[in-house]
Amino acid sequence: MGVGWAWAVAAALSAAPGGVQVVSPLVKVRPDATPKGAKEARLSAARGECEGTQLVLPQGVTRVTMKPLALKGPGAPLTVDAWREAYLDVKTPSNGEGRTGPWPDALVPLSAPANPRHPTVVYVEVCVPAKQAPGTYTGSLSAAVDGKELPAVPFSVEVQPFELPATSSLPNSFGISLYSIAKGHGIPAESPEAKALLREYGKALLEHRVSAHGMGMDPPPVKFQDGRAVLDWTAYDAEMAPFLDGSVLPSGARFTTVDVRDNRKASTDAEKSAYYRAFQKHFADKGWKAQLFFYAKDEPKPADFPLVKAQSKRVRDAGADIPVLVTTSLNPALLGSVDILTPIINCFYPREGPQTCHHVANAATARTKLGSRAKVWWYQSCMAHGCTGGPPEDKALDKAYSDWASYMVDHPAPLNRAMGPLAFESGVDGELYFDTVFAYNTKKDVWTDLFEFGGNGDGTLFYPGTPAKLGGTEHQPVVSLRLKHIRDGLEDYEYLRLLTSLGDGAFAKAAAKRLAKSGYEISRDPAEWEAVRKEVTEHIVKRQSAEQAKRSGRRTSGGTP
Template sequence: MFCTALIACLPVAANLADQPLCQVWVASAMQKVFQDEAPPGSAEKVLRLSAARGEREAAQIVLRPSHKAQLVNVKVSDLQAGRGVRLGAEAIAIYRVAYIHLPAHGRKYPDPLPPLRLPVDLEPNQNQPLWVSIEVPRDARPGQYRGEIELEMTGGERHLIPIQLRVWSFEIPLKPSMRTAFGLWGDGIARHHGVSSQSGSHRKLMQRYWELLVSRRISPFSIPVDIFSPEAGKYLSDPRLTSFIIPYSDDEAQLRRTVDHLRQGGWLEKGYFYVVDEPVTREQYDRLVEVCQRIQRIDPSLKIVSPYFRNPDFDPEKRPEVLLDGQVNIWCPVTPFFQPDLLRERQQRGEEVWWYVCCGPGKPYANFFVDMDGIDHRILFWQQKMFGVQGLLYWNTIWWDPNSTQDPWEDIATVKNINPQVYGDGSLVYPGKRAGVYGPVTSIRLELICDGTEDYEYLTLYEKEFGATATQEAIRELTRSLTEFEKDPKRLEAVRERIARALDARHSRR
């Protein structure tokens, strides 16, 4: 049956010509479709996706009218896979791709994904993509599903987009196999939604931002309530949460109470301390050692991270791994400063290895900047599996500091004090008030990061079934180092499809 997703009533007008008012085609989620780019010579007309159970997959439908028009109605059908086997239309979400001007490039780039609201104004000879996301239930029956999306334009013109979804027999685990630690600070949320940071409204907003991130397989630095709150358990026990910052205090008695509370709840294993960031001075190193020793007096097994990006000022010939040996036990270099052999030794001692990106590195490394290719946001997770890195840290997801940007919808140069031509650093989510959303608005980059974490799960499952050598061979088809990687989304999709078919065949025989 059809589910009418959204309807807007407009007067029906006759088409201005016999030819279609609007060109419509399908594009990969990894393709950043610019408003002014020409339609492809051989346009894809079918929305084809494949996904594991428990996975979220997306593609884009691009609309390009010959003159000013509106999208006035969208209908989404259930997806059928034989008699009585279906995925309801409610599993499909549609977003409008929005654009932000980047002054250094002199053009607009796609990134925000506000929920689709009708009508959508369409400008002549400009592309307007729709982001179509399908969330496959964990209990979905494997098989080939078919359905369709109907788009109605001004004047009654309709376009039917067939959907073909292959659901694999294997499942993406609810508990992520890799650790993530992404910042989620509340001040910007309060400011952009016009609420007090001490209000119940702010707490509800924080819960919605937190839920968006964990639904995309990302663990925020903190939970949206105090860890001693009666509600804390439901967040800390959530299997989607892989990590959280343990609140630190120089008061050793208070610190011990916090650790004991988390241990009694069974949550301590997920927790880590993050007190000193990117130390380079003698004072910062001394402070970090002081903190580490205080924590270790309580329990030497407690996890401590301190991201670093270079050798210290006071001893430029020595790496942090040497100076902080016996102190830090989660090693977290920025990706260009990553030393595989050295950090592999630390893993063999039972210590963890994470890495991070922030306002650097830029190209040719992978990062999460708005003006990077879509595949750049995903390939980092293939590189993470290639090097055996256990976690990814990212300093913020909502850096809307008024000293850098008053409104991320208009200005996404978030770290002007460092580099005014870095776009989107620390800002993966948009405040929803402008889009009529009481909460966050996701982005293309966040969705592709989620896809990257799912790629990591495919590789982890593949490694368990077929071994490390086969997995590394598959990875090397796409990336051979942190600066050498495939730029064609079709190549990534092809390798991923081959991995999925192998896993599907193995699971289907069980």
């Protein structure tokens, strides 16, 4: 649960001239609301977890530099990474709880040109290796602005004696496309540079516990011989294998899910079924653990239901373990054709006022209507902030679209992060998100305008890091502050799941409820998130210690360990 301990977040006050404030990552620092924080950074992190905080520096700065820092403790030194927060000038609020003006989002290299009109905020992060020795690691962070040294910031990380899995325990799938990336960076999609860049984007997602669908988009070539589908896996494996065998990251993290790339050359029902069967067999032969799924018609209307049923029949006729995912609410007309039911988050929580979902049912209720193998995922859409563009004049309607967990730039950080605790509390089996680079396809400058589908940042969690924008010669993905919050929410999920596995599920459920009572009742208070994190951590350590003592007792008494 990625919030550090021990600093207080006060009311909106300007940072002291020349000073450095350490501020919770759950505060978005804006020009008119620069919070007063602490004078030292004290973080807590599990092994296998990344933990961040923010340094608020004096304003009016054009250049930030920071000396390399390795925190020393009982194990190998811990490396500290840092980025400067770049601001998006929001012109139209996502809804009534959004605001116009600059909002922090893109995390750019410290060397990138700065805008002196915006606050100077550095996002600092420590990623703890899975086998790191637990204990306290300390150091001193030294920064300079426009060549002037600032007071050093004491920095410590308490590495906890438990480990989070490298691969997310909550299956998920967020969209990304080679062709969108190439367009956003202004390079040919067929170039080696574009394919290398796609891998960097995929790595960035996986580093944040997110799996991707789409990727290179192109299906493996296929020929049909005697009713069999013969696929050429050369290009597909070159692209996807590192994400499926755990070799793309040092942690060994893998994608949790992979979409089947349909091939137009499979023209008949029999050919399509043979193609799907070959897809499943290839994954089985490779030993890849990711769950394949077939992404059927997105948000089908009643006129599309026959298509969905036909798609489902072809996949099932293949006799392979490939569930059919449909983004729809619990609709009786599609029962029997859906293996991964994926409604919008609004469909899980009843709410007074104008209705934003006509088939409201929680995950447990939905499962009783589905087949035994079916799963229930969810996803965010513009229904969580309003789809028409800006706050509606109808206050009741604006309320119906407000307060939901949200990935919008101009919404509070706890709303960006809440999907993880909500997934644990609700019992959903996974999360889908339609795209992470959608705005790359538009004619807009992504760095100045992310307003799509009525929200700022809907479908876009990256920025194109071109040499023209960042300097240097290399293209690179620039992750958003929102992607950090999404990762922290997925780490929250891991904490709560681990505590449950140690026999304290009741406390884990209560803790999740304190953070997010429902999809639209989410704590905005960073101090509450910190308090819950601290208590959950203490419960995990206590339960784990008791379990280890029990095992030790069995060994010393001659019992079976």
